[in-house]
Amino acid sequence: MSTSAPSLPGTRERMLAEATRIFADKGFDKASTREICQAAGVNIGSISYYFGDKQGLYREALVQPILDLLAQVPAPDAEVPLQDWLRGFYQALLAPLRSADGSAAQLMRLLGREMLEPSMAYEELCAQHIGPQHAALIEMLRLRVGAAEADLGLQHLAHALTALVQDYWMSADYMEALAPGVVYGPGAYERVLARMVAYGSAMVEQERLLRLAPPPLSTHGRS
Known part of the structure; x- marks a missing residue:
């Protein structure tokens, strides 16, 4: 049986938006992956499915928008x-x-x-x-x-x-x-x-x- 989270339209983008908000408000250490997932309306397994782990989610929330800007x-x-x-x-x-x-x-x-x-x-x-x-x-x-x-x-x-x-x-x-x-x-x-x-x-x-x-x-x- 697959343990992968379901891939719904906009799920990844919604998670990144909520992660950016919560990381910005609380910082990496105090931000909870459970809180991020609840805010995005997804289950906790979505972190590993889309980003690997909390660090991967944080990196994507920080780095990709800056790369888009620099481009x-x-x-x-x-x-x-x-x-x-x-x-x-x-x-x-x-x-x-x-x-x-x-x-x-x-x-x-x-x-x-x-x-x-x-x-x-x-x-x-x-x-x-x-x-x-x-x-x-x-x-x-x-x-x-x-x-x-x-x-x-x-x-x-x-x-x-x-x-x-x-x-x-x-x-x-x-x-x-x-x-x-x-x-x-x-x-x-x-x-x-x-x-x-x-x-x-x-x-x-x-x-x-x-x-x-x-x-x-x-x-x-x-x-």
């Missing part, structure tokens, strides 16, 4: 006009803010937990997927600012560009509470996107100008 990010290309590239970059990364069902906010909370207490799934995600994209971004920025090598200044710039959108991921509800309409509502997405492109362009240009300026005179050793 929309344009490849770094120094030949594309900077504002055009940044527009594609931020359009992809701001996509969660357009989600109307709250699933994006849950995913961002889950990702926030991972940034504070990285799991093996997150470390794998960074090593295999985020890391290579970051390295490609650094190389593109190197070409755009005329740097001879990938130095720490370019690391600062790359992190600053991504931090713009990460702050909206993590703080959207807080921002909206302070100023209703700044993140959600009519025209909000377009306003945020336009400003991110403008701010990002300004940061890249400022990095280029910093490298043209002479270094400040050192006062070390003067009497």
Whole structure:
């Protein structure tokens, strides 16, 4: 007799949605597989049937949505006009803010937990997927600012560009509470996107100008 859980339409997706919500609220250790299955309306055997175990469920809930997001990010290309590239970059990364069902906010909370207490799934995600994209971004920025090598200044710039959108991921509800309409509502997405492109362009240009300026005179050793 087979012990496999019945494969019903939408079962896997429903389990992932509930797992993301509960993992985001409670973290991996405190989240119960029984609670997840009850919320999804499936039996406990569905975990092993679809995901192998709790860790497999968690990995799928965390990793696959991030991979789907990263797949929309344009490849770094120094030949594309900077504002055009940044527009594609931020359009992809701001996509969660357009989600109307709250699933994006849950995913961002889950990702926030991972940034504070990285799991093996997150470390794998960074090593295999985020890391290579970051390295490609650094190389593109190197070409755009005329740097001879990938130095720490370019690391600062790359992190600053991504931090713009990460702050909206993590703080959207807080921002909206302070100023209703700044993140959600009519025209909000377009306003945020336009400003991110403008701010990002300004940061890249400022990095280029910093490298043209002479270094400040050192006062070390003067009497």
